[in-house]
Amino acid sequence: MRILILGHGKTGKLVADIAHERGHGVHVLDAKENRDAAALTAPFVAGFDVVIDFTTPDAVVQNMRACLATGAKMVIGTTGWYDKLSDMRGLAERKGAGLMYGTNYSIGVQVMLELAEKMGAALKGAGYNYTISETHHAGKLDAPSGTAITLGEIVEEASDIEEIRIESKREGDVMGVHVLEARSASDRLVLTHESFSRRGFAEGAVRAAEWLSTRTGCFDFHEVYTQF
Template identity: 40%
Template sequence: MKIALLGYGRMGQTIEKIAISRGHDVVLKIDKDDTDYDITVADVAIDFSLPSAAYGNITNCLNNGVPVVSGTTGWLEKYDDAIALCKEKNGAFIYASNFSLGVNIFFELNKVLAKMMGNLKEYNVTMEEIHHTKKLDAPSGTAITLAEGVIENNSNYNAWELDTANSETSIPIVAKRIGDVPGTHSINYASEVDSINIEHVAHNRQGFALGAVVAAEWLSKDKTGVFSMKDVLGL
């Protein structure tokens, strides 16, 4: 499989190593200022770029018939436009706020717990995420996905807010940026008598990178449409 890496930061470099170890060729390595390249030399593209570049990268792939996997967060105000273009071009697209197998299991666990807690109004939910100091967006895309999972499965909440919630129906997300932390996410339900906490801790970036390559392998096999990691992993 010939892979184009759109974004060649730490994640892009980790993805390159894993892709090569799995027998693939990295035919393009595009950094943020690169614009003169032919995306059609690739069988599939993996985008871990910047929020300002992601939508342009994705549309370039879709306009040229190249399946694209994106893990860039912070650009989702244009997500619906990307979906519409994918359908118009009969293309193939996967976006995930997190490609880690463990995190995607955690997403599903979060939904189950949120549903179980729906009738227990004495518990208040809070969330915390910790990432490295070079992460640009806050809260993380993973934290937003977790908050949306609670909102979809627990009628006590209808919104999330960064740091401090201004209403009882809003979930506060505390975002911390510390050192070189790959990613820690926790959801806490607390009452006056006890607390229930679930947490996912990434020890390194390998899980994110491997999941992105696995998604690219899956998407490149004559797929058309818009998919998620649930489709890739059969969750």
């Protein structure tokens, strides 16, 4: 399989390494080579089976518009663009493209989201208040993280709580720590996920690309990750 990787940051580089390990051909475009998505012409994109994007919230929407318009398959690891999700889903459907999105491609995070949903439902109406805290490296541009937002939305829906406060910290080279706390007058329940490296995100993205390569449509990673 031929994979085009957009973004040559730390995670993008690791995605390229893992794709090579799994026997795929890889081509990487950094921001200078793809300013305003100019490199993503239809003939160029047609040379790849899947495109994986780990760029920035500003760049990713232009990249999606260019690639999905050609009917390409895209795995989006970038967050901070979900206000455009409806538009991108519609574009993918109109063009017969494939779009995979997710706030976090770590399998461990997906399990945490499932546990959070069960916790919210089980504690519903029992007098618990929730808080979420997330810590990431200083270079992460969006805050709160997409994972924290997803975590909050899942618990809010399961527990019928209107809004959960999220605390964000940016420091050093922290890969990602997410903590969900449920507290009552009697006790406290805590779910924590801590990433030790970017490898979990990168492996999940490459596996998602392998899965998406034979499909069209729009998919949330959380809804399909158990199929890999």
